[in-house]
Amino acid sequence: MVVRRVGPDDRLTTSFALSAYAFEPSPLSPSRTAEFPRYLTYHQGNRTLIVEEDGTTLAAASAIPMRQNLRGAVLPMAGVAGVATHPLARRQGHVRTLLPQLLDEMRDEGHPLTALYPFRPSFYAKFGYVGLPKPRTVSFSPADLGALLGADLPGEVGWERIGTGYPVWREFTERVLRERHGFALFPDYRDVGLRDRDERWLLTARVGDRVTGAVTYRIDDHGGTLVADDLLTTDPHARMLLLQFFARHVDQVDRISVQVPADELPELWLTDLAVHVEARVARPDGSAPMARLLSLDALAGLPAGPGRVRVELTGDRWLAGSHVLDGSTGSLELLGAPGVPPVPAATLTAAGLSALAYGVLDPVEVHLRGLGEVPPDAAVELRRLFPRRVPYLFADF
Ligand SMILES: CC(C)(COP(=O)(O)OP(=O)(O)OC[C@H]1O[C@@H](n2cnc3c(N)ncnc32)[C@H](O)[C@@H]1OP(=O)(O)O)[C@@H](O)C(=O)NCCC(=O)NCCS
Numbered sequence: 001m002v003v004r005r006v007g008p009d010d011r012l013t014t015s016f017a018l019s020a021y022a023f024e025p026s027p028l029s030p031s032r033t034a035e036f037p038r039y040l041t042y043h044q045g046n047r048t049l050i051v052e053e054d055g056t057t058l059a060a061a062s063a064i065p066m067r068q069n070l071r072g073a074v075l076p077m078a079g080v081a082g083v084a085t086h087p088l089a090r091r092q093g094h095v096r097t098l099l100p101q102l103l104d105e106m107r108d109e110g111h112p113l114t115a116l117y118p119f120r121p122s123f124y125a126k127f128g129y130v131g132l133p134k135p136r137t138v139s140f141s142p143a144d145l146g147a148l149l150g151a152d153l154p155g156e157v158g159w160e161r162i163g164t165g166y167p168v169w170r171e172f173t174e175r176v177l178r179e180r181h182g183f184a185l186f187p188d189y190r191d192v193g194l195r196d197r198d199e200r201w202l203l204t205a206r207v208g209d210r211v212t213g214a215v216t217y218r219i220d221d222h223g224g225t226l227v228a229d230d231l232l233t234t235d236p237h238a239r240m241l242l243l244q245f246f247a248r249h250v251d252q253v254d255r256i257s258v259q260v261p262a263d264e265l266p267e268l269w270l271t272d273l274a275v276h277v278e279a280r281v282a283r284p285d286g287s288a289p290m291a292r293l294l295s296l297d298a299l300a301g302l303p304a305g306p307g308r309v310r311v312e313l314t315g316d317r318w319l320a321g322s323h324v325l326d327g328s329t330g331s332l333e334l335l336g337a338p339g340v341p342p343v344p345a346a347t348l349t350a351a352g353l354s355a356l357a358y359g360v361l362d363p364v365e366v367h368l369r370g371l372g373e374v375p376p377d378a379a380v381e382l383r384r385l386f387p388r389r390v391p392y393l394f395a396d397f
Contacts, residue, residue, distance in 0.1 A: 001053045003101060006060075008040055015048045015060035015082055022084035042193045047109075048082070049102050051094045059085040059094035063106045064397060068113050068184040068291075069177055070357065071302045071389065077113035077184055078106035078294070081397045099127055100317055103294060107318060112298035115184060115291035115393060119284035127292075128316050128350030130371070132182065132360060132391050133262035133279075134288035135230065139255055140266075140275045142226070145247035147270060154237055155207040157245050162216055163198035172204070172211045173394075176232050180261075182358065182391020200229070203245055205238035213238030219253060228258035230394055243269065261392040289393045292354040294318050296334060299325070299357060304332040307384030308343045314372075316350035327385045346378035356382055359389030 006014050016036055020028055048062040061083045068077035080102070085094050103114060118124045121131055162169060170191060177185050185191065194200070194216070205213035213233035219226050226249055233239040246256050260266065266275045281288050293299070296319060304327030313319045324335040324343060346363070348356075352371030355361035363379035363386075366372050374382065 001051060001058070003049055003051055003098065006048045006050055008044060011040060011043060011048065012036055014050050014052070014057040015062060015084075018050075018057055018060045018084040018086060019082045021087065023082075042190050044189050045187055046081075046190075047102065047105060049098055049105075051089075051098055057086065058089040058092075059098055061095065061098045061102050063102050063111075063114075064190060065106075065109075065111065065187055066115075066184050066395065067177060068115065068393075069179075069181055070113060070298055071181055071359070073298075073302055074177055075113050075298055076109075076111040077115055077291075078103065078111040079184070079186075079395065079397050080114060080116040083116075103127075103318070107294040112293060112295035113291065114294050115289055117289050117397065118287050121287065121290060124290050125351060128319070128354065129290035129292045130351040130355040130358070130360065132289045132291055132358060132393055134281055135259045135261055135392065135394075136264065136266075136277050136279050137257055138260055138264075138266045138275060138277050139225075139257040140273055142247055142250040142253060142256055144273045144275075145243055145256075145270065146250065147272070148240065148244040148247045151240065151244060153241050153244060155205055155212065155241055157241055158202075158204040158206055158211075159245070160202055161198055162200040162202045163195055165202035165204070166192070166195035168204060168211060169194075169202055169214055169216070172214045172232065175211075175234075176394075179234070180392055180394075181389045182393055184393050184395045186395055186397070203242055205233065205241040207237070213242050215242055215258065217258075219249075222252065223254055225255045225257055226253045228256065230259045231264075239269070261390060263390040291358055291391075291393070292350055293357055296323065299332050300334055302332045302357075303330065305384040305387055306330075307381035309378050309381035309385065310340070310343050310345040311353065312345065312347045313353065314347055314349060319350045319353060325385055332385065344375065344377035344381050346372055346374040346382060348372035348374075356386040358391050359386060360391065362388065 217228035
């Protein structure tokens with residue numbers, strides 16, 4: 001049995017074949033199988049490892065070289081996808097072998113962060129990942145946006161197919177990447193799939209030359225639903241402009257649905273807006289994402305409050321040792337523990353430290369969830385260093 005990296009020439013017969021069985025309706029029709037070579041280009045820069053025995057692929061896992069905003073710093077992030085084991089080889093430890101090796105390689109290549117969408121969170125919790133919030137789906141009737149129809153708003157909207165508007169979209173998402181905590185983007189070779197499929201409209205809000213908001217959407221039928229993807233806006237004007245455009249569909253669609261970050265409050269958008277906001281988490285499909293730090297390099301220099309604490313990192317392959325985290329300068333510094341005067345101390349697992357860095361758990365919750373031992377004095381310091389934030393992963397893989 002060997003573990004090896006596969007490239008473009010053997011993806012189709014190895015990792016693609018396993019992924020097809022794991023994630024698609026099957027047996028596959030010949031016409032579906034014939035489509036696969038076209039997808040190779042969207043995987044070209046992925047790192048894919050397989051477990052192979054006598055020419056049979058027993059398991060596969062891939063990492064997409066992405067970028068993610070962690071508290072304002074844009075860092076390389078390994079997006080794990082296509083984790084699958086042959087149905088006759090499951091529960092034999094193949095992914096237990098493969099995943100750490102894949103993450104070793106991504107970390108060595110300079111990815112201090114990793115994220116994924118789990119089929120079952122407890123499976124990836126064993127590898128140090130912690131849950132991130134799921135975006136909310138907001139739905140309402142276009143009739144309830146009527147108040148916006150006559151509103152005089154600064155700026156204008158642009159409307160085109162994503163196939164032509166893609167460069168504007170990509171540039172705008174690059175800007176959101178720099179500004180929004182948790183936001184992650186695909187590499188170019190993967191992202192252009194959105195342009196090439198050309199199955200969405202692109203709506204943008206603009207003030208002069210500046211794009212201030214964007215959303216992609218499709219309409220499923222006359223009298224049906226306008227299904228929008230993520231509503232990305234940099235200010236309330238932009239959101240109003242985009243909603244005003246949707247309001248003009250009052251005689252065309254019955255409902256509008258749109259994705260928003262978990263901290264968005266659509267019930268405050270307008271008076272008399274009857275709105276349904278939902279996050280449904282399910283297994284194995286429809287999971288909330290998970291993420292973790294692969295290296296402490298991710299923390300150095302992040303904006304931080306004025307706390308000081310010693311953390312002992314435990315039980316992990318990548319995050320270990322004793323470190324003093326200091327935020328007294330306004331940005332996080334990691335000091336070697338020896339020589340530093342005594343400070344409150346906590347023991348953290350990789351998931352515990354990741355939960356704090358991503359801002360998803362309070363130090364007391366880290367303790368209660370069994371992700372560390374956090375005495376009350378250390379909790380105070382950790383809370384100062386890592387104020388709660390709501391990450392918004394955006395990319396779906
Ligand atoms: C999920 C899947 C990838 C697991 O692969 P595998 O090679 O069978 O996993 P391993 O044998 O290496 O198991 C690793 C650990 O997870 C546990 N585990 C395996 N499958 C599990 C499951 N479905 N639920 C909970 N734990 C599981 C194993 O017991 C093992 O635990 P241990 O390290 O404490 O002994 C495989 O079953 C599969 O291909 N499923 C269909 C596709 C899929 O869902 N992929 C995941 C996409 S995110």
